Amino acid sequence: MATHSIAFHERVDRALDDGSLQTALSRATDRFVTNRANALALVDDFDDLRARGRAIRASALAQLDDVLVRLSERIEARGGQVFWASDGDAARQYIVELARARNVRTIVKSKSMASEEIHLNDALEAAAFTVVETDLGEYIIQLAGETPSHIIAPCIHKTREEISELFQQHLGMPATDDIPTMTRTARTVLRQQFLRADMGISGVNFGVADAGAVVVVENEGNARLTTTAPRIHVAVMGIERVCERLEDLGVLLQLLARSATGQKLSVYTSILSGPRRADEPDGPDEFHLILLDNGRSQIMGGDYAEALLCIRCGACLNACPVYQSIGGHAYGGVYSGPIGAILTPLLQPELRDVHKLPQASSLCGACQSACPVKIAIPDMLLRLRADAVAAGKADAIERIAMAGWSQAMANPALYRAGGKLASLGTRLLAREGRIGWLPPPLDQWTRQRDFPPFAPRSFTELWAERQRRSAGDGQ
Amino acid sequence: MNDAREAMLGRIRQGLANNRAFLEREALAAPHTPPPFVHPAGDDDLAERFAAELRKLAAHAHLCADHDAARAVLCDILVAAEVRRTLSWALPAIELPGLADDLMRIGVERHDVSIAPTAAERTAHLHELEPATACISGVDALIAESATIVLLSGRGRPRLASLLAPCYIAIARRDQIVRGLGQAIARLQQHAAPDLFADHSSLTFITGPSRTADIEMTLALGVHGPRDVHVIIYG
Numbered sequence: 001m002a003t004h005s006i007a008f009h010e011r012v013d014r015a016l017d018d019g020s021l022q023t024a025l026s027r028a029t030d031r032f033v034t035n036r037a038n039a040l041a042l043v044d045d046f047d048d049l050r051a052r053g054r055a056i057r058a059s060a061l062a063q064l065d066d067v068l069v070r071l072s073e074r075i076e077a078r079g080g081q082v083f084w085a086s087d088g089d090a091a092r093q094y095i096v097e098l099a100r101a102r103n104v105r106t107i108v109k110s111k112s113m114a115s116e117e118i119h120l121n122d123a124l125e126a127a128a129f130t131v132v133e134t135d136l137g138e139y140i141i142q143l144a145g146e147t148p149s150h151i152i153a154p155c156i157h158k159t160r161e162e163i164s165e166l167f168q169q170h171l172g173m174p175a176t177d178d179i180p181t182m183t184r185t186a187r188t189v190l191r192q193q194f195l196r197a198d199m200g201i202s203g204v205n206f207g208v209a210d211a212g213a214v215v216v217v218e219n220e221g222n223a224r225l226t227t228t229a230p231r232i233h234v235a236v237m238g239i240e241r242v243c244e245r246l247e248d249l250g251v252l253l254q255l256l257a258r259s260a261t262g263q264k265l266s267v268y269t270s271i272l273s274g275p276r277r278a279d280e281p282d283g284p285d286e287f288h289l290i291l292l293d294n295g296r297s298q299i300m301g302g303d304y305a306e307a308l309l310c311i312r313c314g315a316c317l318n319a320c321p322v323y324q325s326i327g328g329h330a331y332g333g334v335y336s337g338p339i340g341a342i343l344t345p346l347l348q349p350e351l352r353d354v355h356k357l358p359q360a361s362s363l364c365g366a367c368q369s370a371c372p373v374k375i376a377i378p379d380m381l382l383r384l385r386a387d388a389v390a391a392g393k394a395d396a397i398e399r400i401a402m403a404g405w406s407q408a409m410a411n412p413a414l415y416r417a418g419g420k421l422a423s424l425g426t427r428l429l430a431r432e433g434r435i436g437w438l439p440p441p442l443d444q445w446t447r448q449r450d451f452p453p454f455a456p457r458s459f460t461e462l463w464a465e466r467q468r469r470s471a472g473d474g475q
Numbered sequence: 476m477n478d479a480r481e482a483m484l485g486r487i488r489q490g491l492a493n494n495r496a497f498l499e500r501e502a503l504a505a506p507h508t509p510p511p512f513v514h515p516a517g518d519d520d521l522a523e524r525f526a527a528e529l530r531k532l533a534a535h536a537h538l539c540a541d542h543d544a545a546r547a548v549l550c551d552i553l554v555a556a557e558v559r560r561t562l563s564w565a566l567p568a569i570e571l572p573g574l575a576d577d578l579m580r581i582g583v584e585r586h587d588v589s590i591a592p593t594a595a596e597r598t599a600h601l602h603e604l605e606p607a608t609a610c611i612s613g614v615d616a617l618i619a620e621s622a623t624i625v626l627l628s629g630r631g632r633p634r635l636a637s638l639l640a641p642c643y644i645a646i647a648r649r650d651q652i653v654r655g656l657g658q659a660i661a662r663l664q665q666h667a668a669p670d671l672f673a674d675h676s677s678l679t680f681i682t683g684p685s686r687t688a689d690i691e692m693t694l695a696l697g698v699h700g701p702r703d704v705h706v707i708i709y710g
Binding site: 024027028031042043044048049051052054055056058059061062064065068069072078084085086090103134135136137140153154155156158159160163179180182183186187190191194195196198211212213219220221222224225228229231239246247248249250251253254263264265266267268269270271272273274275276277279280281282283285291293297298299300301302305306 | 479480482483484486487488489490491492493494495497498499501502503504505506507508509510513514515528587588589590592594597598601602605618620621622623628629630631632633634635638655656657660661664671672674675676677678679680681682683684685686687688689690691692693695697698699700701
């Protein structure tokens with residue numbers, strides 16, 4: 001189902017009403033948060049590592065034009081080809097034409113957020129190629145016809161029973177809920193695809209300019225197979241995902257693995273530099289790097305350039321109380337969670353209700369504390385909210401409420417009267433100290449959570465009394 | 476070459492005009508040098524440390540006195556797992572004298588990887604390699620604090636020889652162990668100066684068995700790559 005055509009608040013309602021999603025989300029995010037904390041506790045000085053990671057990423061972005069030129073020249077010098085794609089259309093067209101020109105039939109893919117962002121699979125399937133996602137989670141959601149709900153764990157929203165059902169239906173697996181059996185089934189089916197595939201498409205975690213290489217990080221081994229077995233490897237990289245030197249990876253890989261999954265290093269890190277050399281026994285004969293802009297150079301010039309430092313670890317998702325409750329699909333775009341609430345309005349502005357995503361935050365700051373490159377996410381969310389208001393995108397009710405609020409704030413008598421009224425009204429509606437129902441439009445709040453009644457006496461009343469008492473004490 | 480290159484570079488430069496100062500300030504806020512290692516270093520023996528970390532990942536470490544002992548352990552693993560066919564690095568690249576005779580004695584067939592240029596030949600060769608049940612390689616370095624195997628591809632060093640089969644055995648000398656990732660990268664660059672990738676299209680770090688937790692966050696090993704990982708360290 002295309003969740004992006006549904007209003008944001010309906011997507012949220014749907015997620016909050018889905019009991020199995022709630023169980024899966026709390027299990028997954030709890031586990032990620034605990035694993036990360038355990039991994040960080042073992043490190044000498046993780047904050048120092050974060051500071052270095054941020055400086056390394058900022059340095060590469062400060063000279064992004066030069067860094068990309070260096071990267072592309074090195075890759076071309078090693079026999080690789082580099083395609084500069086201004087937008088998703090250009091990237092899709094290049095890959096489709098390449099696959100046609102090389103008589104490709106089967107394409108295997110390892111996980112790539114950039115290719116999700118540009119809906120690459122749709123374009124390849126429309127051109128009649130067989131496209132197989134090979135990361136287990138991505139494969140499962142491809143069979144289900146869905147989209148990823150988490151950067152690191154794309155199918156955390158599905159139960160083992162649902163997955164077993166899919167495997168029985170599509171792969172002829174005998175009925176079982178045994179996870180190792182399901183995993184073995186997927187291995188067997190996907191291995192055949194690797195052996196026959198003509199093209200492998202991967203994402204890129206980091207492009208390393210001076211090495212002329214791209215880095216692909218994973219745990220399953222599907223990305224190694226994708227980039228090794230087929231005769232053509234196409235790597236799709238957002239232009240901001242760069243560092244300058246190989247030694248930068250001594251910082252970035254340490255941050256990425258621990259922040260994403262709590263591992264010291266991910267199981268497989270492949271640093272790939274062009275096609276196989278003449279005397280190498282295996283590896284792809286062709287290597288193509290797609291440098292994808294698709295709005296990133298716009299972000300570079302705007303107020304949210306800091307978001308380009310992101311290394312896509314997913315730590316801010318796991319730390320976020322809102323993400324923990326609504327999951328990835330409710331955000332509607334490819335990138336979810338706190339960083340998604342910033343990136344999606346900038347990278348996928350065509351999506352419905354995209355300006356509302358920055359509202360999906362309590363501004364508690366857990367995301368910034370978890371971020372391995374210390375991105376000031378809450379500050380940017382706040383500024384995006386202000387942008388939406390300035391652009392006239394706030395709801396009518398919100399505008400009226402805010403206008404009323406600012407009137408009241410400017411007029412002490414009105415403020416006190418309003419406070420008394422609200423206190424009286426909410427206490428009338430409260431049952432056992434909680435309000436479970438408010439009249440429309442305020443029911444948008446109470447549909448999903450209780451509202452607390454106002455205190456019987458206001459702060460100004462309590463303060464005035466306290467002043468009186470202390471004046472009395474002094475006599 | 477495509478026209479979009481200049482257009483994209485132009486847009487990036489335009490964007491940087493607004494934010495370069497901010498980014499440069501952030502770039503100067505901390506040193507860029509990677510720490511040689513990130514966990515507190517005791518006076519622990521690096522081979523023991525590597526072995527302990529590897530076992531935490533549900534993989535197997537074997538510390539051997541010399542290369543004869545290492546060969547004996549390798550044969551034991553292959554016999555116990557009833558391995559008949561292996562994919563491996565070329566034997567001289569593994570640097571374990573006498574290995575060819577040992578493999579012959581225990582009846583293990585060794586396949587060389589040699590991908591041909593045409594699509595049909597490539598697929599046929601991959602199908603030939605697929606039935607192997609063990610991979611054997613040397614290493615370029617081991618990282619003790621994360622239990623990581625470091626491999627450069629190259630002549631006689633196929634990438635598939637650490638990937639395709641369900642069991643993978645890496646053979647290393649004790650003096651190839653470093654403590655941390657920072658040290659490993661520095662050592663590689665030193666040895667292969669000025670250009671690490673001149674003769675190698677890939678540099679791979681392997682840390683434990685292939686794994687996934689995609690179904691209900693439950694750990695499963697061996698999803699695409701090897702499930703059983705052994706590292707034999709000698710010397």
